[in-house]
Amino acid sequence: SGGGGATTGSKPLTIGTTDKVTVLDPAGSYDNGSFAVQNQVFPFLYNTPYGSPDVQPDIAASGDFTSPTAFTVKLKPGLKFANGHDLTSSDVKFTFDRDLKIADANGPSSLLYNLASVDAPDKTTVVFNLKTANDQVFKQILSSPAGPIVDEEVFPADKLATDQEIVKAHAFAGQYDITSYDFNNLIAYKANPNYDGVLGKAKTDIVNVKYYASQSNLKLDVQKGNIDVAFRSLSPTDVANLEKDSKVTVYHGPGGEIRYFVFNFQTQPFGTKTADADPAKALAVRQAAADLVDRDALAKNVYKGTYSPLYSYVPDGLTGATTVLKDLYGNGKGGPDAGKAKKALADAGVTTPVKIDLQYNTDHYGESSSDEYAAIKSQLEAGGLFTVNLQSTEYVQYSKDRKAGVYSVFQLGWFPDYSDADNYLTPFFYNPTDKEAFIINHYDDPAVDALILKQGVTSDKAERAKLIEEIQAKVAAQLPTVPLLQGDQVAVAVKGVSGVKDTLDASFKFRYAALSKG
Amino acid sequence: MASIPAPQKRGLLRRLPIVHQLRQSVGLQRGMLVAGLILTAAFLLTAIFAPLLAPYGFSQLRDSAGNFGTQLPPGGKHLLGTTVGGYDVLSRVIWGSQTAALVIIVAIILSIFIGIAIGLISGYIGGWLDRVLVTIGDAVYAFPSLLLAIVMSIVISGGRSDLFGGILSAAISITVVFIPQYFRVIRAETIRIKSEAFVESAKVIGAGSGRIMFRHILRNATRTLPLIFTLNASEAILTLAGLGFLGFGIEPTSAAEWGYDLNKSISDVTSGIWWTSVFPGLAIVLVVLGITLVGESLNDLADPRLRTRRRTAGEAPSVATESAIPGGSLDVVGHVDQLEERA
Amino acid sequence: MSSLAKGEQAVGITDLTVTFATDGGDVRAVDGVTLSVNAGEVLAIVGESGSGKTVTAKTILGLLPETATATGAVLLGHDNVVTISHKRLREIRGTSAAMVFQEPSTALNPVYTVGWQIAEGLRAHGKYSRAEAKAKAIEILDKVGIPDAEHRVNYYPHQFSGGQKQRVVIAMALVLDPELIVADEPTTALDVTVQAEILDLLRRCRDEFNAAIVLITHNMGVVADLADRVAVMYEGEVVEEADVTSLFGNPQHDYTKRLLAAVPYLGSGTVHTRERAAERALTVSEPLVVAKNLEIEYPGRLGRGGFRAVNGVSFEIGAREVLGLVGESGSGKTTIGRAIGGLTSITGGSLTVLGQEMLRVKERQFRPLRSEIGFVFQDPATSFNPLLSIAECVAEPLIVHGKAGDARAARSRVDELLEAVQLPKAFGDRFPHELSGGQRQRASLARAIALQPRLLIADEPTSALDVSVQARVLELFAELQKEFGFAALFISHDLAVVDILADRIAVLYRGELVEEGTGAEVLGAPQHPYTKRLLASLPVPNPAEQAKRRAELQLLRTEG
Amino acid sequence: MTTTAAEVTTPPGAPEQKSRSKVRGGGLGRYILIRFLLIFPTVFILVTLVFLLMRTIGDPITASLGGRLNAEQLQERIHAAGYDRPVIVQYVEYLGQIFTGNFGTTISDNRPISTVLLTYGGATLELAVYALIVAFIVGIPLGMLAAYLRDRWPDAVLRVLAILFYATPVFFAGLLLKLVFGVWLGVLPIAGRATTSTELQMQLLPNKTGIYLIDALQIGDPAIIGDVLSHAVLPAIALGLLTAGVFLRLVRTNVIGTLSADYVDAARSRGVSEFRLVRKHAYKPALIPIITVIGLQIALLLGGAVLTETTFEWKGLGFMLAQYLSARDFVAVQGIVALLAVIVAITNFIVDIVAALIDPRVRY
């Protein structure tokens, strides 16, 4: 397979995925499918090199805080887009101004919450004026879906560019250029000779990406060798089955995705808004739940090892990640412990069994959610401490209800915008009275808020890591949410494809440039 | 004239259409009818006695011995193995019949009354009302039922997935598709009967429209209902399965539903785990086969041209001009004349 | 041309017995029939409905359904059809024997041109090029008297009139010039005028093509007109066989006698008429129905011009008076009847029924009068609700008009009515399909007179019945009329039948009333040419006389 | 309305004849006209139906973005899109748009619906045609055979087969087909409409139709044509058999019906062979009702297409419909469904005309 377009030494490579692209224009999309493409073709000022979770200048030469609120980036000289247009500071300014101006609902502009304005004093200098001082996360943001730099000569300033416009104009300066674009069906990439950044040149000249709707078809095609690599997403069953297949290799890498369930502090049993409100009892209920969940079982039975247990709020692989819940709850080795749960409840004087309504969703958090939560139900009920009423709801309704506080205990999942611990803390637990955090469970701890702010502006790596650990510990004690699983990134490649391991890193960006066949 | 059955006996027979037909049928036709009846009966019994037959609950994942474990091959504690979610396939299949039956019943009860009522009125009154209703009916009838069902189920369930919400939405979705069918058939019959002499004689006697419709037409027009009933039943199952397959079905924790299970087990098949999909699939096929066999046989027996034997004089009502064979009538669906009527 | 010489045997049936396997056990349809027909001869098989005529005919061509088993021998040439192989059977079908069916419009395939259908017959028995086949088709169509055949050969059946269709059917039979033509009620579906023409055609088949013809009919007039020999069938057996004159002259078997006695003769009615006229004279009263240049137009769909079925018709029906309405099919008889019964609304002129003007009348206004009007429909089979018992049906009017609460309450009255129409009480519990046609028609009479109406409308009440049965029903009708003294509109296409009952006869032609008067006037001295032709076309069950009339008809035709 | 038999064996004077004679008076042209005008109410009703249903779900914006935006942002966008105006106003506007062929823009991946329809319509059309071919090839001869051998065992077998075709959900059939031909035998591709290389080459075509067979023919490389066809086999069978089942029964019933007509007996009495009776004399009259009903199969076909396309990754309208449904993008759904409505209406129109053309009683 493969072929088409011009070829050089390297064998063309075909990749299959069940991702869905929504819009190619970075200002108009904020989803994995589109970002996966943008990562290949758009340049970033900052990016995560292979194998590391931390960001470094990509097409930028350097970047520093020239003042607490002024983050200045120097571009490498003589950068060009694949179409020959110069890539200068004005393109960069154009990109971010545009993002903020359009502020598309499906777009990532919300990530630029801390960006006041952008200046381009000269061809290679960009100055980002921030709202809060020495924001350590901003570099990460520059590598996030808000980061791709676009060609001002191609993209309209005030509205989204259509996919055709972008592809036709070859407004790309990432590792790849797109030669043929068949929406959500087939994209043909060709290495972009003009790219000169931290990731280096592409190993494979021509890459074709085939878009599938059904995981089983993707699986069958990689098994039959119709495609060389299958990345995102194979059903747990498929992965388990492919592991046994000698013709292909299954690669696991750390995944940024986390799955967890949330307690609504107001409506959960003994919650502040309930008739028998009692913080102590409420906490006991949460602890008991944490004691009872069996993450290994979930990871093995339901997800066939495509997810791994998550014992903290910051997933494994990121700087500052811990396993605090392992020590605090369950049998101390990560397994469940009914006795401990019983005790927790008894000590707080909670009469068992505790009735809880557990809400989950399948059309957004994946078909397997129903199996996952069926399993959790039976885990919680195992010791007779809980009686769980399971309820699933279609996503639109689901998100409305949970925001309205209809659900007392409910499932959520998170996929990071950028690979930094901050992205797993701020949106969840940074909860000053003026602004509600994304999970909206009325959990509020000023101390935690303070710490979160602090880590955000601490430039010293080690010190910041300590703060992050501290936050995790504090939160773990109160359990606003119970983390369950951390998604592995799973890629399957036919024998003879190399480089998969390199790109399955904590950057959570799958780069085709790393792959080669031969 | 040797043996003249007394009225009440005929009444009884009429109340038990199947029995009546069974007695008429002969040879292969009877064979098919019987086969169909057996399958259907099996289905209904399973549905009724599911609680007794099923070894486990439809959402049961563990028993005293702990978790079932997922995707166990058939045998041992789980005759038909377990699913990716760790459910017992056999139990799911058995409970599934209950869901299917429920949906069919609700759907058909809902549609049959509305359909008959408007069919009768539209056909008898005629005129503009009739034309409008016919156009609407045909429009809906001609439209892919699955699509309508999907749209409806979104509308109705609003995403809820509990047994009631699920079944009701599935049922109502299907209802919307069926009403036109009953409407067509009853209307066609009504129009046919309306022009028969005995209705006219009722008219000249001076009987009121109400009396004519309900005493003279209705009972003669409902002859073909058992037939449509069966055919719709099978269509209902397929539609339900279709919904479940497209993810508009009922969540496993609230009810067992074959289409849903099939959907969930697709990836299993490609991994050589066949039992999770084959059994629910077979369940669907067999039930539909059974019910359709019954329906087809009824259709044949009702049609003197299709019956193997000519029937004894008099009680030979010719087949409905609108037998609602899945995906459309087997007879002409009205031609120029019908068109003229409509236009 | 038939290959046989005149007088050679075309078909010989010996001891034929046919039984059908039915749900209700075996039915013996034909029982030991022995017949033979020679070239150039017409054998008529008569007998009442169900006597086995058609089955016999079908056996000759081996057209019986699988459910039938035939024993005995049917010799076509040297082949015994009963035992012969399928292949051979196919070969002799059409060549040795051809069939003419009762209903021309169903015997022709609506989606193929008649030319094609004629050619089919040829193709089945030999190689013919398109052109040849067509040429032959044109030739034969021409022979059977289809005008400009070379055009019409490409017409579809629906483009022919009923009579022409029957000619085409006959042409199909003739094109393979078979030794034998089996005609099963070839004229029953046709108007008398047309019937006469078809009978002539068949006669030509015999004389010019020297074909042997088996003519199946229950119309003794037709027999008298065409047949050389007659076989009378009764319950599957041939009860009598004789040449036509002697059969009509002195019938042997008493069924035959009854049959002939039952046949209505023209002019037989005038006697009663006079009596009744006398009676009525005593009680003079204003007419019940008055039509003044009545117009009825059926709405054409979608602004297409409507169809005017009745055009400027005027007549009256006095109390206790019977008006007979005759005319060919489609002339508007039923329409008028329905209009008087308030089933079809009139579109012009004026029609007063029992003092009620029917132009733009509301059902509400008319309903009370309905109790005064009785209605008898043509087809007894369909005029009863199959799900109600006879008693219930007869009770309907009583219940509707509040004379009784429900069927049970009305039962005693119903029994009286059944008595009145000479049906045993017990029949009340039967269902319509459990009665014979005649019985059903009695029952519907009972229903019609249940409320002792002043006016009764009978639309061809006997045309679906056998002659013998018809006679009895007509008698009954007369008696009832005498007893209950209702006025009646009696619709029929059979002059003879009308003549029996009617005080006055109105002749309808293409929606217009061309002649009206007492039976004596209209039948005795017809004025309008159509009436004349109608009279002349009506075959009388008397060979000698029929021959005469035929001559007269020829005259009329030539006059135009 | 008339049964098959009545269609062809109408006694003179019966209502059919009457209206028939009138139709003849009017002629085919008028018939076509009437029938054509009938399209509009049909489409109108369906579109209205869909519109109202969709609105009862709530406005599309909330549906697709409700999860992501907060209240005021939502309000903004809803207002911007005008979904807060009275339904009747929106409805009138919507009708206007459809009339001008503008179905709006999808919300999930803002593409003009018209583009979506154009891009994927071809695929669905292609699949439908393949399926119909299968259905005809399988359904009609077998149906005639069954009628010919009625009530003997081959008849029974064929009928059960027909029911099985119908009774097997498309996706289940698809699953089995994939398993057998794709996985075990490995002779046929299991998903997609063509291999990557083929599709890449097609991308280069200056004027690609989206109907792969045509595009493949444009390229003219037999290998590619083969590739395209081989991809079509399984979906065509899965969808085709579904309809074939119905066709088979349809043909059987109607042919048997006409076989019992007098004119067949008449033909028989003239020595026409049994087979020819079925083949010619019974079949053609039966064809009229058959065709009319086949028209209704388009509904079954399109419904099945949704499932078939999803099962086989056949990226056509059905496939996209399923996608947009799961994305809760109801503007898109509405657009596609509306188009399908039009297709259905038009197909039935054409079919009726064809039927009328076959029926000489109408033709003039």
Ligand SMILES: Nc1ncnc2c1ncn2[C@@H]1O[C@H](COP(=O)(O)OP(=O)(O)OP(=O)(O)O)[C@@H](O)[C@H]1O
């Ligand atoms: N296919 C059949 N199956 C069972 N019984 C039959 C069948 N055909 C005819 N019969 C019976 O055979 C008997 C003779 O039928 P046949 O049609 O010959 O009567 P007929 O003399 O032609 O009457 P008609 O004048 O009404 O045509 C009737 O009792 C009829 O019920």
Ligand SMILES: Nc1ncnc2c1ncn2[C@@H]1O[C@H](COP(=O)(O)OP(=O)(O)OP(=O)(O)O)[C@@H](O)[C@H]1O
């Ligand atoms: N409902 C109708 N719509 C249109 N035309 C009709 C309708 N009923 C009857 N006609 C036409 O009116 C004319 C008279 O019909 P009618 O039934 O009165 O004839 P008839 O004298 O009763 O014939 P027959 O002896 O066959 O019963 C016929 O040409 C018929 O085609």
Ligand SMILES: [Mg+2]
């Ligand atoms: Mg007969």
Ligand SMILES: [Mg+2]
């Ligand atoms: Mg009449």
